[in-house]
Amino acid sequence: MIAALEGPPIGWFDLSPLLVLLGAALVMLVVGALLPRWPRGLYAAFTATAAGATMVLAMVLWDDVSDQGARYLVGDAVTLDGFSMFATIAIAATVLLACLVTDDYLRREQLDGPEVYALYLTAGIGGIVMAMANDLVVLFLGLEVLSLSFYVLAASHRRRSAGQESAIKYFVLGGFASAFFLYGAALVYGGTGSVRYDEIVAAVNTTLLVERKDALVLAGVALLIVGLAFKVSAVPFHFWAPDVYQGAPTPVTAFMASAGKIGAFAAMLRVLTEALPQWRDDWRPVVWTIAVATLAVGSILAVVQTNVKRMLAYSSISHAGFILVGVEAAGHTAGEADPSGGVAASMLYLLLYAVLVMGTFAVVSLVGRTGDDQTDLDGFRGLGRTRPALALGMTVLLLAQAGVPLTSGFVAKFGVISAAVDQRSYAIAIVAMLASVIAAFLYLRIMVSMWIVDAEAGDDAREAVRTPLSTSLAVVLSVGFTLVVGFAPGWIVSAAEHATTIATAVAP
Amino acid sequence: MNAALLAELRPTATWYLVLAALLFCVGMVGVMVRRNPLVMFMCVELMLNAVNLSFVSLARELGDIRGQTIVFFVMVVAAAEVVVGLGIIVAILRRRPQATADDLAELKG
Numbered sequence: 001m002i003a004a005l006e007g008p009p010i011g012w013f014d015l016s017p018l019l020v021l022l023g024a025a026l027v028m029l030v031v032g033a034l035l036p037r038w039p040r041g042l043y044a045a046f047t048a049t050a051a052g053a054t055m056v057l058a059m060v061l062w063d064d065v066s067d068q069g070a071r072y073l074v075g076d077a078v079t080l081d082g083f084s085m086f087a088t089i090a091i092a093a094t095v096l097l098a099c100l101v102t103d104d105y106l107r108r109e110q111l112d113g114p115e116v117y118a119l120y121l122t123a124g125i126g127g128i129v130m131a132m133a134n135d136l137v138v139l140f141l142g143l144e145v146l147s148l149s150f151y152v153l154a155a156s157h158r159r160r161s162a163g164q165e166s167a168i169k170y171f172v173l174g175g176f177a178s179a180f181f182l183y184g185a186a187l188v189y190g191g192t193g194s195v196r197y198d199e200i201v202a203a204v205n206t207t208l209l210v211e212r213k214d215a216l217v218l219a220g221v222a223l224l225i226v227g228l229a230f231k232v233s234a235v236p237f238h239f240w241a242p243d244v245y246q247g248a249p250t251p252v253t254a255f256m257a258s259a260g261k262i263g264a265f266a267a268m269l270r271v272l273t274e275a276l277p278q279w280r281d282d283w284r285p286v287v288w289t290i291a292v293a294t295l296a297v298g299s300i301l302a303v304v305q306t307n308v309k310r311m312l313a314y315s316s317i318s319h320a321g322f323i324l325v326g327v328e329a330a331g332h333t334a335g336e337a338d339p340s341g342g343v344a345a346s347m348l349y350l351l352l353y354a355v356l357v358m359g360t361f362a363v364v365s366l367v368g369r370t371g372d373d374q375t376d377l378d379g380f381r382g383l384g385r386t387r388p389a390l391a392l393g394m395t396v397l398l399l400a401q402a403g404v405p406l407t408s409g410f411v412a413k414f415g416v417i418s419a420a421v422d423q424r425s426y427a428i429a430i431v432a433m434l435a436s437v438i439a440a441f442l443y444l445r446i447m448v449s450m451w452i453v454d455a456e457a458g459d460d461a462r463e464a465v466r467t468p469l470s471t472s473l474a475v476v477l478s479v480g481f482t483l484v485v486g487f488a489p490g491w492i493v494s495a496a497e498h499a500t501t502i503a504t505a506v507a508p
Numbered sequence: 509m510n511a512a513l514l515a516e517l518r519p520t521a522t523w524y525l526v527l528a529a530l531l532f533c534v535g536m537v538g539v540m541v542r543r544n545p546l547v548m549f550m551c552v553e554l555m556l557n558a559v560n561l562s563f564v565s566l567a568r569e570l571g572d573i574r575g576q577t578i579v580f581f582v583m584v585v586a587a588a589e590v591v592v593g594l595g596i597i598v599a600i601l602r603r604r605p606q607a608t609a610d611d612l613a614e615l616k617g
Contacts, residue, residue, distance in 0.1 A: 137578050144585045148592050155596050161603060167596045172548050175589060176539050179555035182582065183532060186559050189575055190525075190566035 008075025014061060015073060017054045017088050018125055021095075024050030025121035032114030040112070044103035044470065047117040051095040051124070058088040062499065076196060078132040079270075082499035083347070087131035087266040090351040094258040095124045097358040100474035102251040105365050108466075109157060109249075109372065116156050120255060123149035127263030131270070136185040136195040136224075139267050143181065143231065146263050147174045150256055154248040160372065166247025173230070173240045181227025187220030188275075197275035201335070204278045221279055224271060225286055231264035232320045235293040242305075245313035250368055250375070253309060254361030257316045258354035265323055265350055269330065269343055277335025284331035288428060291328055294321030295435035302442040308364055309375045311442050315401060316357065318439050323349050325425075325432050326416035332423040341422055341497075345415035348496035352408040352485060356400050359478025362471050363394040369463045377449045384451040387465050390472075391450045393479045398443040400482045403436045408485035415493065524565035531558035543608040545600070549593050556586050 012019070024047060032043070062085040065071070070081030078084070098120055106112045126146030133139035151174065155167035189195050191213040192203035226237065233241035245253045272283060298318030305311040323346050330342025367383065368375050384391040400407035413436060420429040485492055531554060538551030560579045567575025 137581055141581060141585065144588065148588055151592050151596060155599060158599075164596065164600050164603070168545055168600055171593055171596055172539065172545065172552065175549070175552035175593070176536075176555070179532070179535070179552060179559060182556065182559045183562065186562040186566060186575075189563065189578075190570070193570050193572060195574070195578070 011071075011073045011080070014071075014080050015078075017057045017061070017085075017092070018128055020050055020054050020057060021092075021121045021125050021128070025118045025125070028114040028118035028121065032118070037112075038114075040107065041103055041470070043112070043114050043117050044099040047121060048096045048099040050121065051092045051099065054092040054124075055089050055096075058085045058092065061085055062089075066498070072134060076198075077135050077138045078129065079134045080132070082501065083266070083270070083343070084128070084132040086347055086351070086496065086499035087262055088128050090262050090347075090354055091124050091127045091131075091259050093351075094255060094262070094354050094358060095120050097355070097362075097474050097477065098251055098255040098259075100470040100477075101254060101358070101362045101365055104468040104471040105249065105251045105372075108370055108468075109159075111157065116153065116252075119149045119153050119156070123153070123255070123259060127259050127266075130263040131266035133267065133270070134197050136188065136197075136271070136275070139271065140178070140182055140185060142263070143227075143267070144178060146260065147178065147231075150174075150252075150260060153252045153255070154244060156252065157249045157372065160247075160249070162247040162373075163249060164247075166244045169247075170240055170244045177227050177230030177237065180223050180230070184220045184223030184225075184227060187216050187223065189220075191217035191220060197270070200275045201277065218279065218282060221276055221283055222286070225268075225283060225290075228264060228268040228271070229290055232261055232268065232323070233317050234290050234320050234324060235297040235317065238294070238297070238317050241317055242310045242313040245316070246307055246309045246375075250309065250361055250365035250372055253312075254358050254365070257312070257357045257361070261316070261320065261323075262350045262354055265320075265327070265346060269327060269346060272327065273330055273334040273343060280331050280334040284328060287324060287328045287331060288425075291321050291324035291428060292431050294318070294324060295431055296321075299435040299438040299442075302439060303445075305442075307376050308367075308380065308446060309361075311446070312357070312360060312364070315439060315442060318435060319349075319353050319357075319401075321435065322413060322416050322432055323353075325420050325428055328425060328428060329416070329419035329423045332425070341415075341419040344493075344497045344500040345419040347500060348415050348493060349412040351492075351496070352412040352482075355478050355481050356397055356409060359475050359482070360394065360397045360401065362474045362478065363390060363397070366390065366465055366467060366471055369465065374462075377445065380446060380449040381453050382450075382455045382459055383465065385455070387467060390465065390467055390475070393475045394450065395447055396479050396482060397475075398446055400486070402440040402443045406483075406486040408482045408489075411485055411489040411493070521565045521569035524568075525562060528558045528561040528565065531555075531561065545597050545608070549597065553586060553590070556582060556589075 062082055065081055070079060073080050102116060123146050126142045126149060129142030130139055130146060133142055151167055151171045154170055155164050157163045185195055188200060192200045194200055194203060230237040276283060294317060298314050298321055302311050302314030305314060326342045326346030326349060364375055367379050400409035403409045403413040417429045417432055535551040535555035535558060539548050542548050560582055563575045563578050
């Protein structure tokens with residue numbers, strides 16, 4: 001007699017944010033394939049509703065974990081805590097905004113269909129799993145679900161060869177990086193006997209003291225950092241980002257820059273601070289070096305670009321450098337009972353940056369006009385005259401990306417830099433401030449092109465920039481959020497701190 | 509050769525770990541050197557399978573079953589990657605037959 005196989009307890013309600021997204025993705029695929037085309041806008045509305053429901057459920061669960069405490073789910077594979085719920089809310093928000101932008105885009109390009117929305121939902125699931133994972137292999141699965149969705153999304157505009165080229169580049173380099181990450185997981189497994197974060201921490205006191213396998217673990221940690229640094233497009237693993245951001249359809253670029261970064265950085269924070277706190281003195285200098293290189297390269301190379309999507313790609317590399325400053329600050333106190341501000345500052349930065357970048361690319365997707373290829377600086381010429389409201393919104397978003405006070409960008413940058421200063425990492429804080437000054441030049445170039453550069457002959461013959469309803473709504477939401485957070489940052493800063501305190505309570 | 513020497517030459521987990529590391533390096537160099545997208549993709553798969561071999565031999569060395577179960581997850585992921593990757597590669601080659609990675613240089617700057 002074989003004993004009945006007993007599965008691990010699941011905790012269905014605790015997983016409800018993921019299940020809603022999964023159910024919506026299946027509905028999009030099955031119903032989309034079986035039924036005739038839905039009326040216009042309904043695919044996007046359905047997906048946006050699912051994303052909104054996910055946000056609400058994540059807030060309910062956040063409230064629940066702050067009462068009941070954080071817990072492991074599905075046989076300890078994933079963690080339910082404030083940190084993972086904060087990331088869930090941020091990712092669901094990006095799915096929602098991406099739906100608003102994509103609806104107009106797909107109709108303009110005559111590509112409307114359910115597939116893109118289903119892929120947004122699966123990518124969102126991947127990102128959330130990455131943020132929740134308590135196991136390197138679960139993290140790998142989330143990473144692949146996210147990445148595979150992105151590869152297809154990059155190629156989703158069937159008539160643009162640039163999109164396909166970006167997809168193949170992203171695919172080969174992404175697979176390359178995933179292999180590094182997985183090899184790192186294998187070596188950590190060999191060194192500690194487990195791939196679970198809590199068991200890796202516990203293993204130090206047993207395995208490693210008996211037979212030193214530090215070399216194996218350190219090689220593994222290095223490979224894990226390579227794999228994750230690739231996903232967040234940190235220097236020197238950033239080559240793919242400008243090509244992919246430029247080639248992919250603009251709403252997809254926006255989604256990659258926001259949801260992809262949230263998932264990858266949440267995973268990086270969790271792996272480094274929860275699984276590998278004992279090696280913090282080994283990985284912190286590495287993160288420091290990567291952060292400084294990313295800040296410098298991202299800010300300086302952005303200045304020489306002429307394509308706005310490419311500029312924003314380098315700007316997103318530079319933003320990744322700022323978030324790495326927060327990761328470095330978190331590294332000083334990783335594994336200690338008293339949490340550092342680094343984790344909270346990084347998560348807050350991710351949320352604020354995600355909304356900002358969604359709004360910015362929403363404007364770029366309108367300026368790209370039919371065919372999505374007028375994204376050079378010339379395409380923005382005269383926007384202040386023809387579409388003043390749109391140009392004003394873009395200006396606010398660009399000022400926020402530059403970190404001007406009274407915008408959310410300032411709150412984000414102030415958070416990570418003050419977290420670094422609290423840990424006495426003065427050098428990296430100074431580099432970050434210098435980088436933000438250099439990067440401001442890039443945003444000014446776009447603004448100058450919109451408002452000041454004189455019109456040239458033939459400008460009037462160009463297709464006019466249209467402002468359809470749902471993309472405008474996305475821009476308005478994004479600008480509104482930017483200004484509200486800029487003027488009254490207290491509530492969201494304390495929300496991020498609250499979320500990450502619940503996370504650290506679960507660490508052994 | 510005597511029996512003691514033979515016993516000493518019996519493959520241990522370390523041999524397999526070294527083999528896996530070599531396979532991984534072959535795949536890594538292949539991705540960086542080869543220019544045919546299909547071959548680059550095969551090299552990525554080789555890297556993933558090298559990791560699988562590492563997982564199995566480490567699990568054997570640790571006497572732990574979990575390392576072997578991980579291999580199944582990795583295989584599923586690799587299969588999903590094949591589906592997506594071949595789809596993209598076929599779409600590109602249909603548009604531009606004989607394309608190599610160097611020809612795909614529309615995007616630069």
